[in-house]
Amino acid sequence: MRLIDFHRRCRIYCRNAHVRKPLDTASRWRDHAAMELDHDTCYRALASRDVRFDGRFFIAVKTTGIYCRPICPARTAKSENVLFFASAAAAQEAGFRPCLRCRPEAAPDSGAWRGVSNTGVSHAVARALALIEMGALDEAGMDALADRLGLGERQLRRLFVQHVGASPVTVAQTRRVLLAKQLIHETRMPFTEIAFAAGFGSVRRFNEVFHGLYQRPPSALRRSAQPEQSAGAQGEVTLLLRYRPPYDWPAMLAFFKARAINGLELVSDSSYSRSICLDGVQGTVLVQQGAGHALQATIRFPRLASLPAIIARLRRMFDLAADPQAINQQLSADPLMAALTAARSGLRLPGAWDGFELAMRAVLGQQITVAGAIRLAAKLVAQHGEALREQCADRPGLSHVFPQPAHVALADLALLGMPKSRAATLSAIAAALVADPQLLDGRASLGEAVQKMCELPGIGDWTAHYIALRHLREPDAFPAADVALMNAIALHEGGTRPNAKELAIRAEAWRPWRAYAAQHLWASLAVNG
CATH class of the missing domain: 1.10.1670.40 (Endonuclease Iii, domain 2)
Structure with a gap:
């Protein structure tokens, strides 16, 4: 079956379905709202084992209670025994557990359908998914997430059931579980560190969730899987970030190399590295081509709880969810x-590591060449960025982190050698971010986001769209x-x-x-x- 036929014929709809859990003493029938795709079309795609369908949907087998990727090497179940879900979260909410053989956590993200006008998925859901990926439900509850979106909690849950097939809480828990399982397979991290790095509030909760899903402790999963990456330095994690091919890695590197800021970034012919700072904690990341259809990210960051947010930023920066x-x-x-x-x-x-950093870059680039803007950005980093507290022997060019909004708001930027009007714009954006840290978050629509940014002094339509393109x-x-x-x-x-x-x-x-x-x-x- 051709991929174009799959896109044409798979029309997502919601319906109530009855799914039986795996047989045990507590088995029972229960109702749920299941996101399904056209059954016959998906079944033919499953039978073909075509890698192009990997991540586009997941297969749940009613007789085993397991959900898989369409490329799973296991014998194809009978058509009447399978259901199809648009997301791993929807399959887990329906009571299915992830396959240990095909590893759903290793599937490429199917983010291309999110928030696009011709898919019927609302912009609010797309933004909510992005916030959940960044850890919004790890830090606060559903009420805080709904407030950030300008929605009521019930409305947000209804939109998720309609468009994703699972509640926001289930989406967040699925993200934690799949990240934890990836860490078990690909690293030698202790289980206590994995629990907190994946966003679980406690080791006890981590163990409970894994027992419930896999019917075995996390340690049993590691015994059956040799970690794919060797142990690194303390505080260092190396992971594979999957994407859907094709991926023009040389073009991505060339883009970042032309815009690399001295002291902040290093770009070679094969890798990209930079310093990072989250909530005052410093670290570095190194990204290069990995095995298969994946980039390999080496993250050095002392606070484990920030790992999901770092991964989410890297995925957005390198556009890994695109189809x-x-x-x-x-x-x-x-x-x-x-x-x-x-x-x-x-x-x-190409995306951006941080919204404030991208806004500064965009303003510096107004009416001058890329090279000229980068020279000014390097001065800004050298004079107002905090020095990297732990120098990396293997990345000697990284010396500073990007300046924080509070520091830029108080600095005399005209001394950097730019027009006073442009310096005033940079200071105004920084002050606005200090007053409202979520100022550059996505709004209800592209038009509203652009309008909000254009209210800032010195920000016009070009700058607003550029920020929306690369950061939002x-x-x-x-x-x-x-x-x-x-x-x-x-x-x-x-x-x-x-x-x-x-x-x-x-x-x-x-x-x-x-x-x-x-x-x-x-x-x-x-x-x-």
Whole structure:
């Protein structure tokens, strides 16, 4: 079965279903809202064991109580004995436990459907999923998450059941369990450290959840699996971050290398490393190509509880949740994009480590070259960033972390050698972030997010869309006033260079993936000199 048929025919819907738990003394029937896909289509995809379907859905076998990836090597169950779920969380909420053989935690993320206008998934759900991935329900409860989204708790639960097939709490618990199982398989970390690194509040809770899901203690899972990574230095964890191929890793490295800030980042021909700081705690990350369809991340950070947030930031930064086949398929309806996506099918949308850092970079880049903006950013880091307290012998170029908003808000930035108006904009953004740390969080829609950012002094439509594109991960953000994009259209389609209004009209054909169209246009300019 062709992948295009899968996208066309799999229409997600919700219905009430009865699922029987594995037989034991306490077995019983129970009702649940199960996210299902078209059964016959998914069953044919399961029978093909095609890796392209990995992560797009999960298979639950009613006779065993186990859910698997579509590439699981186990014998295919009879059609009448399987259910299909759009997410691992939905399968777990229905009472199924993860397969030990195909390891659902190793599946690539199926994040491309989240928050895109043509999928029917609401922007609020997409933002909630991103916040949960960053640990929002580890730090606070459902009421705090609902408040951040501007929704009521009941409404948020209803949206999750409708669009994800599982409650927010189940999504968060599934994330913890799958991360913990990955740490068991891929590291030599002690189980106590794994429990806290995965977001469990206690070792007791960690053991209870694993007993309930796998019917065995975590130690039994490690005995059956040799850790894939060797032990590193204390406070160092090396993990594989899976993605859906193709992935243009050289293009991603080239993007970051052209924008690397001295003292903060190091980019070679094969790896990216940088210093990081979360809530005053410092560390470093190193990312390089891993085995199979994955990047390998080596994280040095003394606070284990921050590991889920670090992983989430890296996944967003390197755009690991994207589905390039789905994106390219829709973009290729336009002749120009058909040529560009065919030439660079694995091109991703580079993200940002931190919203404040990206906002500073965007403002510094207003009306000057990339090289000029990076020189100013290096001065900002050197003069106002905190020195890295523990120097890395194997990463000698990392000396500082990026300045915090509170420090930038009080600094005289005009001394860095920039126009006073631009320095004032940087100071104003920093002060606004001090007053409202969630200022650069996503809003109810792309339009609302752009409008909110444009209320800040010195922030116009181009800067707001650029921040939305790289930090908020809005797939339809498009900085129509970007001169490079105008030049790219003139290069590829001939004629005079369009203005911002004309470019915005031209870009309508690329919805809802205008951000990826912009990245293809920028990349094409680099190729064409």
